[in-house]
Amino acid sequence: MATEKKFVIPPAMLPETGMREVAGNDGKTYLVRNDAMFTGMQHAQGEFSEFFLALRDECRIFGHRCPGCNHIIVPPFEKLCPPCNFNKMTKEYVLDIGITVATPVIVVFAPARFKDEVPFALGYVYLATADNSFTDSALFLRMRTTQGAIRPGIFGKETPVKIVFRDVRRGEILDIFAVPQSELTAAQIAKTPLLESDLEWNRVETPHWTVTPERADALKKVVRSFQLLGERIATSPRAIKDLANWERNVEVRTGGGTFWFRIQDGTLEVHDGPHSGTANLVLTIEDPMPLLRWVENTLNTSGESLTSPPLTDFVIEGRLLLNKTELETVTRLDRITRSLRRDANAG
Amino acid sequence: MGQQVAIIGSGMTQCRSRWTEKTFWELAQEAVANAVKDAGIHINEVNAGVVGIYNDIFEFQAIPESGLQGIVGLANKPLMRVSSGGATGAYSMLAGYNMVASGQYDLVLVFGVEKALDCYDYEARSATPAVVQTIGYSWDPWFERPLGAHASASYAAVVQAYMDEHPGDLTPMARAKVVELLCQHAQKNPYAQRLGEKVTADQVLNSRFIVHPIRSLETCVYTEGACALIFASEKVARSMERVGHAPTWISGVGAANEPYFVGWDINRYKVLHRIYSDHLATKRALDMAHLSIKDIQVIELHDAYIPQLMITLAEMGVVPLGRANDLVEEGIIMPGGRILVNPSGGLVFGGHFVGGSNMMSTWSVMREFTEQNLQFGMIHGTGASLSMYGCVFVLERRS
Numbered sequence: 001m002a003t004e005k006k007f008v009i010p011p012a013m014l015p016e017t018g019m020r021e022v023a024g025n026d027g028k029t030y031l032v033r034n035d036a037m038f039t040g041m042q043h044a045q046g047e048f049s050e051f052f053l054a055l056r057d058e059c060r061i062f063g064h065r066c067p068g069c070n071h072i073i074v075p076p077f078e079k080l081c082p083p084c085n086f087n088k089m090t091k092e093y094v095l096d097i098g099i100t101v102a103t104p105v106i107v108v109f110a111p112a113r114f115k116d117e118v119p120f121a122l123g124y125v126y127l128a129t130a131d132n133s134f135t136d137s138a139l140f141l142r143m144r145t146t147q148g149a150i151r152p153g154i155f156g157k158e159t160p161v162k163i164v165f166r167d168v169r170r171g172e173i174l175d176i177f178a179v180p181q182s183e184l185t186a187a188q189i190a191k192t193p194l195l196e197s198d199l200e201w202n203r204v205e206t207p208h209w210t211v212t213p214e215r216a217d218a219l220k221k222v223v224r225s226f227q228l229l230g231e232r233i234a235t236s237p238r239a240i241k242d243l244a245n246w247e248r249n250v251e252v253r254t255g256g257g258t259f260w261f262r263i264q265d266g267t268l269e270v271h272d273g274p275h276s277g278t279a280n281l282v283l284t285i286e287d288p289m290p291l292l293r294w295v296e297n298t299l300n301t302s303g304e305s306l307t308s309p310p311l312t313d314f315v316i317e318g319r320l321l322l323n324k325t326e327l328e329t330v331t332r333l334d335r336i337t338r339s340l341r342r343d344a345n346a347g
Numbered sequence: 348m349g350q351q352v353a354i355i356g357s358g359m360t361q362c363r364s365r366w367t368e369k370t371f372w373e374l375a376q377e378a379v380a381n382a383v384k385d386a387g388i389h390i391n392e393v394n395a396g397v398v399g400i401y402n403d404i405f406e407f408q409a410i411p412e413s414g415l416q417g418i419v420g421l422a423n424k425p426l427m428r429v430s431s432g433g434a435t436g437a438y439s440m441l442a443g444y445n446m447v448a449s450g451q452y453d454l455v456l457v458f459g460v461e462k463a464l465d466c467y468d469y470e471a472r473s474a475t476p477a478v479v480q481t482i483g484y485s486w487d488p489w490f491e492r493p494l495g496a497h498a499s500a501s502y503a504a505v506v507q508a509y510m511d512e513h514p515g516d517l518t519p520m521a522r523a524k525v526v527e528l529l530c531q532h533a534q535k536n537p538y539a540q541r542l543g544e545k546v547t548a549d550q551v552l553n554s555r556f557i558v559h560p561i562r563s564l565e566t567c568v569y570t571e572g573a574c575a576l577i578f579a580s581e582k583v584a585r586s587m588e589r590v591g592h593a594p595t596w597i598s599g600v601g602a603a604n605e606p607y608f609v610g611w612d613i614n615r616y617k618v619l620h621r622i623y624s625d626h627l628a629t630k631r632a633l634d635m636a637h638l639s640i641k642d643i644q645v646i647e648l649h650d651a652y653i654p655q656l657m658i659t660l661a662e663m664g665v666v667p668l669g670r671a672n673d674l675v676e677e678g679i680i681m682p683g684g685r686i687l688v689n690p691s692g693g694l695v696f697g698g699h700f701v702g703g704s705n706m707m708s709t710w711s712v713m714r715e716f717t718e719q720n721l722q723f724g725m726i727h728g729t730g731a732s733l734s735m736y737g738c739v740f741v742l743e744r745r746s
Binding site: 010012013014015022024025026028030032034035037043045048071073075077083101102103104105106107108109110111112113114115117120122123124126136137138139140141142152156157172173174307308309310312313316334 | 476508620
């Protein structure tokens with residue numbers, strides 16, 4: 001099966017050789033050397049190979065059941081059952097439906113190698129077994145929604161889920177993920193295996209709301225404040241850096257109307273009305289007031305720094321909907337709050 | 348049960364997010380020298396040592412303890428390295444305790460040291476993603492790490508499952524008030540990393556999520572630093588006592604580690620909404636000391652995350668499970684409350700140099716014994732995936 005060629009360590013993460021001087025707290029000069037703890041690996045998958053091959057080649061999941069205590073574990077992390085004094089366990093296929101153990105968590109700040117994938121959800125799933133029960137141990141999985149970016153409220157405790165197989169599988173745990181059954185048709189739930197391409201992704205339905213005069217007025221203030229933000233960014237080296245190497249046309253739909261802004265070459269340019277073409281990213285928020293509080297908080301470089309939550313939290317809380325899983329535009333905007341403050345205080 | 352064990356000296360370095368001025372060699376030596384001085388002994392009297400170092404990558408060296416052997420004054424003596432995730436400090440103390448309690452040694456040096464912020468993500472031009480990645484290497488390479496699992500996600504999973512099980516507990520305001528309290532405590536800790544900082548509940552509530560449902564101001568800091576303790580047999584401790592140097596006695600020890608995989612049967616798997624290891628370790632330590640949790644006046648517990656601190660206190664029996672809000676709302680841990688919690692500012696404000704932060708907790712309890720004339724205290728360490736490790740000590744000051 002063809003696989004996409006990617007580097008384990010992205011070239012941008014590789015340090016150049018170098019030694020630099022830094023000032024210590026005691027006023028003396030100290031040295032810092034660019035380096036890396038670097039070891040290439042050809043990491044043996046050993047006894048787990050069979051499990052991952054089944055994901056890749058059969059689109060099936062199996063566990064190990066102990067004939068003594070009848071426990072079935074998925075993933076099959078051991079072949080012998082310790083509580084039964086290392087009784088030999090047997091292979092047993094399980095179903096591709098299950099329930100969550102608890103509400104999955106949503107990762108916003110990820111390890112270095114995953115920082116381009118946020119936000120993503122991680123959760124534990126008990127899979128259904130052929131005898132109308134569930135596995136005794138839970139499988140840890142990525143949890144996804146077909147409806148834009150992941151947010152709270154999509155999954156909870158004991159949410160029925162369906163396991164979806166990626167179209168291109170490599171023989172690893174990322175070959176599968178879970179989606180809520182509530183987002184699927186009966187036919188999709190019944191289909192085995194259900195492939196990623198069987199589903200329609202990033203279906204964000206525009207909420208139905210009535211534009212009220214209060215919200216329209218608030219939106220005017222939001223647009224004006226965003227325009228002012230664009231001007232302030234142009235005077236802040238740190239804020240310019242926050243938006244550098246990033247180009248996006250972003251449409252913002254609210255209960256007070258729509259506007260859009262362009263991020264390009266470290267600048268932010270704001271326009272009334274909807275974007276005339278296809279925006280790279282669509283942000284949807286019914287009440288524009290939280291946006292207004294955020295932008296006012298960002299523009300206020302002298303007061304308390306945390307009078308508004310960051311935009312990232314609006315996304316995570318589900319107040320600000322993204323039409324696709326791409327948090328970077330939002331996190332770059334959030335960085336500007338601190339950058340404007342630091343540059344203002346510096347001089 | 349073996350012979351009695353006392354702690355007769357402690358030494359700290361300053362906690363900092365980064366020491367470009369010192370390597371872990373100098374940090375360790377400084378803490379050990381301070382502990383030896385505090386105990387009033389010569390390092391040559393020490394028979395053996397235990398060193399807690401959590402992570403080789405942070406130290407940029409495999410078997411990093413090797414370079415410390417002579418530096419800490421233990422040439423040609425045994426020095427054992429312990430690495431047990433976040434609970435490395437507490438487990439190092441357990442090893443040191445057993446060395447003395449067994450009767451093998453009279454004086455054992457127990458110390459912990461850690462670097463962290465030398466890690467650097469050259470793409471993000473920031474240390475933090477690389478530190479998070481390094482800690483993320485603690486997760487298994489087949490089933491969890493490829494998904495992007497890391498410490499915050501792991502502890503958040505426990506917190507979220509607890510909140511599913513006990514709706515209404517761990518309210519954002521109760522958690523924010525705990526942060527505010529620990530910030531105030533830290534201002535009295537001269538070694539605290541966040542000395543001089545003021546964090547309010549409102550700031551906590553408006554800080555960003557790092558992993559939903561945990562916010563950035565509810566998390567421990569990354570710290571570089573060291574702490575050392577001197578463990579002594581009863582014979583040595585009594586001789587110190589006669590010259591006016593009051594020892595701190597270890598009255599109880601308890602430890603338990605939960606299994607790695609999640610499931611419903613608490614005897615075989617990790618039950619996600621519990622930190623059962625904390626429950627078991629506390630019970631074992633208190634039983635050994637013939638005490639109940641009600642006897643404990645001060646607890647320095649491992650607050651990797653504030654909601655985890657609240658669950659741990661419930662697992663310890665300070666409040667029932669599902670009633671952790673009472674810690675704040677009924678004032679149990681608030682100023683003037685029944686129990687003093689993390690007077691050092693804990694790992695959130697004091698600092699979390701992983702190999703030795705539980706030893707800083709011990710230093711803090713010993714300080715409270717003296718300054719507030721308390722008799723019974725407890726320290727706790729947790730760590731690894733899903734907070735699965737638990738290690739607890741009951742400390743006692745005898746008049």
